Amino acid sequence: MRLARLFSLLAAILTTATLVAPAATAEPPFRLPDYVTDNAGVLAGGQLASVQNAVDSLYRERNVRLWVVFVDSFAPKTAVGWTEETRLASDLSNQDAILAVATGQRSYAFLVPTAAAGGAKIDDLRHDKIEPALHNGDWAGAAIAAADGLAAKTSSGGGFSLLPLVIILGVIVLAVVVLLVWSRQRRRKRHEAEVAAAKRVDPTDxxxxxxxxxxxxxxxxxxxxxxxxxxxxxxxxxxxxxxxxxxxxxxxxxxxxxxxxxxxxxxxxxxxxxxxxxxxxxxxxxxxxxxxxxxxxxxxxxxxxxxxxxxxxxxxxxxNAPDRLDTLTQKLVDVSARIDPAEGTLTQLHTEFAESALVSVARNAAAAKERLDFADNSISRARELVAKPVAGEQSELVDCVRGAEAALQQADSMLDAVDSAAGDIRRAVATLPAAIADTQQGINQAVAQLTQGGLSNTAELTAARDAAVAAVAAAQTNGSADPLGAFTQLTQADADLDRLLASVAEERENAERLGRSYDQALFTAQSRVRSVADYVDTRRGSVGPEARTRLNEAVRQLEAAQAKRKTNVAEAIAHANGASMLAAQAQQLANNDVQAAQRTYMNHYGGVGGSSNMGAVIGGIILGNILSGGMRGGFGGGFGGGGGWSSTTFGGSSGGSDGGGMLGGGGRF
The missing domain is CATH 1.20.58 (Methane Monooxygenase Hydroxylase; Chain G, domain 1)
Structure with missing residues (x-):
């Protein structure tokens, strides 16, 4: 019984000692007093000096400072969060790396600005050197591995041979010679091609x-x-x-x-x-x-x-005057034989049609006789000059030949007109009703277009319509007396109307096409602007000023497109397309801001608060202090509020810029 009571007492003492034994003490972030800080007391004997030597060697070689700190615990903060806050508190810049180790909690973080990393592969250094040493409890070895890895030490080779340099120089000289020869030939060929092209250009322009x-x-x-x-x-x-x-x-x-x-x-x-x-x-x-x-x-x-x-x-x-005169004489005979038949045709035409319908051909037979007499005299004089050539009279020979040619040509044309007059008049009489109907149709189309309005050539189309109306009236009144004249007047008026109506049709078609283009461009712009505005509104806690500026300009361009619809549809289309482009840019910028805010939230808070809190902050619903550390003022495109984060990446301090971002990370070992 006594022995049992003794064992019970010992068990109670051990239990009490276990319960009251101090746990690993959590230490809040603080300003580092020196390059090596061992608050956990894990560096024994000469280990502290070895770590300090490695840190000093790194600074001498690369001007990069490595800060090493050992504590018992980071809790309740994450390793990266604790280390980042310690960086901020210690005024570290983009030439300062930090290795923080919680020995009791078995967590660590190794953060290196991009500018301080140099050629070192930070993730490989963490995984291959630092973590194995920490896992084995080699605290000093982990710190020395970090310093040596950042120093990126390299070994130089031995002797130097001139032969490779001579070979390289020889290759360069040969390449230069080949290049010069090729360049000279290329310039010569290019010059020849340019000269050939120049000769094809209009030299007077x-x-x-x-x-x-x-x-x-x-x-x-x-x-x-x-x-x-x-x-x-x-x-x-x-x-x-x-x-x-x-x-x-x-x-x-x-x-x-x-x-x-x-x-x-x-x-x-x-x-x-x-x-x-x-x-x-x-x-x-x-x-x-x-x-x-x-x-x-x-x-x-x-x-x-x-x-x-x-x-x-x-x-x-x-x-060639003799041969030419023979040809002209034969033509004179042929044209003269047509005079009597032409006079008979004219007599017959006068019995069928009014005098006004024959005005253009009534004197053609008599006029043709006059031309034939002139041609006969010119040919006779030319033969005299050819038979007895006299110096200085060659110009008269030329005049005679050319005069005879012109007179015969005119006489022939006059007689052709007499021959075709009967057929032309009868064809005009037959087609006059159709011509009147065709012209009237054009008049009706012109009236419809003028009634519709909105034309650029209203005055010209009105004048053409009035001329066509007058031509139709004249044809209906005097068409039988002068069918050719009436037909000519109608066809001219109809041609003018057709030309203007075609222009009106093209103008209407262009206006309709521009209208369709405008409607499509406006619809696209409105859809894009509306969707981006909704996106920004529901994520206003994280969208920065660049996206909002693009969106505001897109809205302005959209308003300009709607305002200029009636005055200048081409400019209105350009404004609508500009609004679509700006809206697309605003969407991309807003997406980038939201993604950066999500990354920053997760890095800073991990899973604390859940996705609902992150969504509320990004959406601008939560604006006050939340969770540990607070995020006063919201994200603002990267946690821009006072007291919050200054960047969506690790780093940044009052001592300098972030150096292009932070490399590294942390975890358990």
Whole structure:
């Protein structure tokens, strides 16, 4: 019994000791007093000095500071949250990394700004070096591994050989030589292609020459001056012989063309001389002078070409005069044989139709006789000149031949008109009712369009309608007396109406097409703006100013599109499309803000409070302090409220920027 009481007493003492034994003490975030802080008392003997040496070595090599802190527990905060708050409290910057270890809680966090990471792979360093050491209770080894990993020590090689450098230099020299040869050939081929293209450009158009490269323009000016100078010299020699043969009167147009070409070409030579002298010109001045050379020479050449065909025809006319006169004589006989039948046709027409219907052909037979008499006299005189050629009279021969040709052509045309008059008048009488009906239909369409209104050519269409009404009335009244005249007036009025109605139809079609485009653009813009506005409204606690600015501008563009619908539909469409584009940009920016806010919430609070609290904060429903630490003022596109987080990534302090973000993380070991 005594032994049993003794065991019971010992058990009670052990139980009481266990209950009252102190648990791992949680230590709140604090300002670090030194690079190595061991509040957990785990660094024994020379371990503290070893860690300090590693930290100092890292700073000497890379100017990066590593802060190491050992505590018993981070609870109730997460490892990353405790470490981040300690960073803030310690004024650490983007050149400060921190390794925080809760030895009793077996949690740690290793946070490294991007600027301090250098070439180190922070996640590999955590997983492969730091965590294994912590797992084994090697606290000093974990800190030294962190310092050495950030130092990114590398070993240098031994001797250095010049042979690879010589080979590389040789390859470079060879490549440069090949490149120079290839470049020279490429420039030559490009220049040839540019010159060929320049010769296809209209040389009399300065605007077309503006696109020709300067070197190609220079070569073009040289070649065209030579070509035109040769043409002027050849033309001058031929003109001297032609003047002796035909006289000055017949060759006057050719003389004037050659003199103008000489004067223009002289201007081109003067400019070319200015280009070739010792005074340099700027590229702009050189292009202007070259353009003037090419344009002047080309215009001189074109003036010579314009007279070239007529000049050669003049010489051929004299050479072939006997054959040509024989042909004209035969034609004179053929046309003369048509006079009597034409007079009989006219007599018959006068018995069928009113005098007003025959006004255009009544005197054609008599006029044709007059033309035939003139042609006969001209042919006779021309034969005299051919039989007895006299110097200086070749111009009269040319006049006689050309006069006979013109007279016979006119007589023939007059008699053709008499022959076709009967058929034309009868066809006009037969088709006049249909022409009246067709014109009346056009009048009705014009009235309908004018009644509908909204046309840009109302006055012109009204005038055409009135002219068509007058033509229909004249045709109905005098159509039988002058069917050709009435038909002509009707067809002209109808053609004018058709042209204007086609323009009206195109205008209506364009307006309808623009209207459809506007409706589609407006619908799209309204849908996008409305959806983005709803998105921002339901997530206003996390959407920042950029998205809101784009949305506001989209609304303004949408209002402008609606305001300009009636005055300028094209501008209204442009405003609607602009509203759609801005709304899409606002949606993307808002999405980015919401996603950043969600990440920040989870990193800062983990699962505390549940997804409902996170949704309420993002939606702007919860605006006061919630959970530990508070989030005063909401997220604001990255927790921008006072006392809250200053960035959606780890890091940031009063000592400097966040260095482009924070690497690393934490967990259990």
């Amino acid at each position: 300065p605007n077309a020459l503006a696109s020709v490269p300067l070197d190609a323009l220079d070569e073009l000016s040289r070649s065209i001056v030579v070509d035109v100078d040769n043409a002027v010299r050849t033309s001058s020699n031929e003109l001297t012989l032609a003047t002796e043969e035909f006289g000055e009167q017949q060759t006057q147009p050719f003389v004037r063309a050659v003199e103008n070409a000489k004067a223009t070409l002289q201007q081109a030579f003067n400019v070319r001389q200015q280009l070739d002298d010792a005074v340099p010109e700027t590229p702009a001045q050189r292009r202007d002078l070259l353009t003037r050379v090419v344009v002047a020479a080309a215009r001189a050449n074109r003036e010579l070409d314009a007279q070239n065909q007529a000049f050669h025809q003049l010489r051929d006319l004299v050479i």
